[in-house]
Amino acid sequence: MTTRVAPTAPELLVTGGRVVTMNRDRDVYLDGAVAIAGGDIVEVGASDRLRARWPAVPEHDATGCVVTPGLVNTHQHLTGDPLLRSCIPDLLPPGRSIFSWSVPLHAVHTAEHDELAATVGALESLRNGVTTVIEAGSVAHPLAAAAGMEAAGVRGSVGVWGWDTPDLPYSYPAQQSLERQQEVLAALPPGGRICGWVTLVGHGLASDDLLVGAAELTRRSGARMTMHMSPTRADPDTYLERFGVRPLVHLERLGVLGEQLLIGHGVWLDDDEVDAMVRSDTAVAYCPWAYLRLGQGVTGNGRHVELARRGVRVGLGCDSVNAGDRMDILLAASLAAGLERDVRIDPTCFGAHDAFEWATIGGAAAAGLGERTGSLEAGKAADLAIFDADSFEWAPDVDPVMALVWGTDGRSVRDVFVNGDLVIAERRSTRLDEAELRERARAGAHDVLRRAGIEVPVRWPTVDAPEPTRPGR
């Protein structure tokens, strides 16, 4: 193992923890240190050696902790429903949940609601060790979402949803839709800690003109692009009816697929579509919790491990709050591994270490950020998650990656650094007044529901209310 020589003295040494580097050799230092300067990692090595080299540099003590790269969430809705957790009823058919709930709730969100929702979502992500969040698209106020992410201190991307299907709210003709995309890229250029992405809703809601224009804009501006595709069989059905071929075959023919594109979901792919993903080097964001929660058929149809084995970049995601629920990539990692083992009826086919790669370096590569984050190596951003291993769920704590994926989840996260800034310390934001934020989030949720004219039903009778409700079972 060789380490690069740091050009300058670090400002901080994170010392004393077990450091899971996720470097090429997957080195784990038993008593390791990470040296940070100017937001970047300048060296990773044994604590003793780095201390001896830079004796006067302040230390952040991670004794008794496991230090990993900040986790990467490659598909997360930060607006629309983070204020309305567990509010959309469970037993609705897919069309009803979208058109009776998601659409009207989105439609009444002001810029303030979007900023608040993104702040809450970014904070939850950080508290679970997620330092990079690829936002899956906002309806109307992407810059407000970016402001929320900035306030919490996370790394990531935002986009404004583009679609040009007439008669839907916020639908614009292709050219106008592309101009809206361009505005986001201009405000948040590629390469920034929070940058704009070309973001289409996807599914069957874009014309060929919009798809081709979006891919061209992405390549021309050096940005990246994301859109939803085939979480259910509805997208293949739509494309087969319209074009006689399945979605990814159609997109490949249009020249839309490629290294710059991150597809959300890709659950219902046939052999030709898998081949198209491999050929085009298109990446995919896999959100297993959402498919189970929404009953979308991942157990019978998901091929994400096969895609990864064939060289496709796969990242993990938590989707939207009323689908993927908790913004906790370790939960997604354990579920991804468990699903694959169960579907194959083979516990040797995919394990904790494979899933942890997706949660870190794999997710970063899927998002086009593999040079910047996803592992602890000199020259990369100092994005670190520090897990407190002093608890029963970690004992006896032999292989930290086994403990991270199978034994614990985001609740073990104690401190988080993003770009060298300590944004979570002792499980609390260093930037936000969490009590005040909780109050605002609660008030914001009621405001959104009032504006949308929606009352959230409760399924079982509330017996301690003055007038007991008697909803149906």
Ligand SMILES: [Zn+2]
């Ligand atoms: Zn989504």
